[in-house]
Amino acid sequence: MDTQPSILVIDDEPDNFDVVEALLDGENYQLYYTPSGQQALDRLSSFQPDLILLDVMMPDLDGMEVCKRIKADPQWQAVPIIMATALTAKEDLARCLGTGADDFISKPLNGVELRARVNSMLRIKQHYDSLQVLLKLREDMVNMIVHDLRNPLASIVLAAEILRFPHLSSEQQQMKVEQIRLAGQQLQALINSLLIMAKLESGKMVLNYSEVNLNTICTSALTDVEVMASQKKIALMSELTESHAIVKIDALIFRRVLDNLLNNAIKFSPSNSQVKLTAECLPTGGAKLQVADSGPGVKEDLRQIIFEKYEIGTLMPEVSQIGLGLAFCKIAIEAHQGTIFVEDNYPRGTIFTVLLPGE
Incomplete structure (x- = not known):
């Protein structure tokens, strides 16, 4: 565990806490003590330990009643309880066990048994916490996907409704058909990225390596974003390596990386600015590609976070941000045994750099 697990010992005899402390010495646990059940319940309103070691025989509220009350509260239910009896x-x-305890240990306490049972319960708690993080990520992902799906879906529905009007000119009809096509491509790209990323993460996707002309794949990627760039009045610049430069990559996966980086650069750059793609072969083998934009930049403390799934850097109005594009780029480039990182594009903007290894 990254942090010290916390254990709350509830026992009316302070000497018993001293015994627990001695038996768990050197285990890297943070121990807390409370001498009564009621005090423990009051304390839990502001403090939630990773584990509770609860004495059964106590005056006033005995351990079984305390356990029953703790497990009856949804916010405490996940905290494992070992009853000492x-x-x-x-x-x-x-x-x-009927009161909701997760385990029990007999008194007098045995050090080997206590450590084993504590470790077991903390392991279960850690698995539970990890599952909650995963569920929260999944919930966030669903919310973001739903948010990002709305725009292209609304565009498709609106354009389709307008096409039903009989008085539309052929030029207007063509514009609406193109609007539907582009929105459909956005949806398809999102779904494809999700599927490819899942396969790359699970190790089920084997990269289909082939020798690819670096200039050709970069030029093709730039051509496909020309319309998007022109709509925002952004100039696309390029500085490409020699025309015969060859790299060994999975062309489809790598092309999607370029698409994501260029699309992001255009989305985050202001109108009347420029986006530049640079590609060069390295003397040591491999290649270096950079996509530079004129956007708001990425703060230094966010430069690793933005490559994690469902995380985004700078929130901007009217800019679709699902927090998957850069995560996909990182997974895909690392699958190629390469690296990707971001740095400042002085005086304003960012440069995303991709380094591909040689053979």
Whole structure:
């Protein structure tokens, strides 16, 4: 675990806490103590430990009642509870588990058993926490995908409705058909990126390497974003390597990386600015590609985060941002055994650099 797991010991005898502390010495746990069940319940309103070690036999509120109340509250249900008890009858132990306890340990405590049971419960808690993070990411992903799907879908529906009007000229009809085509391509690109990224992450996609002319693939990528750039009055610049330069890559995957980088650069650059694609072969083998824009730039503390799934850098109004494009680029480039990083494009903007290894 990255941080010290926290353990709350609830026991009316302070000496018992000293025993627990001694038995868990050197285990890198953060131990907390409270002498009564009621105090523990009050404390949980502002503090949630990773594990509770709960004594059964306590005055006022006994351990079974405390356990029952903790497990009845949704915000505490996931915290594992180990009940420490001198009871030995199977019926009593069954009652402990019946109140919602996750495990029990007999008194007097044995160090080997205590450490094993604590480790077991903390491992389960860690798995639970990891699952919650995954579920939260999935929820965020769904929300962002739904948000980004709305624009192209709305464009398709609106254009299709307008095409039903009988008085449209052939030129107007053609414009609406083109609008539908472009929106459909946006949807298809998003879905394809999600599928390819899932395969790359799972290791189920084997890259289809072939020898590709670096100039040709860069020129093709620039040609495909010309319309998008012209709509924003952005000049596309290029500085490409010698015409016979060859790299060994998966052409389809790598082309999608270029598409993502160029599309991002155009989306985030202001009108009447420029986006530049540079490509060169390295003396040591391999190649270096850079996409430079004139956008708002990426703060230094975000330069790693933006390559994680569902994370974005600078929020901009009217700019579709799903937080998947750069994550895809990173996964795809690393699958090629390469690297990708971002730096400042002085005086304004960013430069995304891709380094591909030689054979």
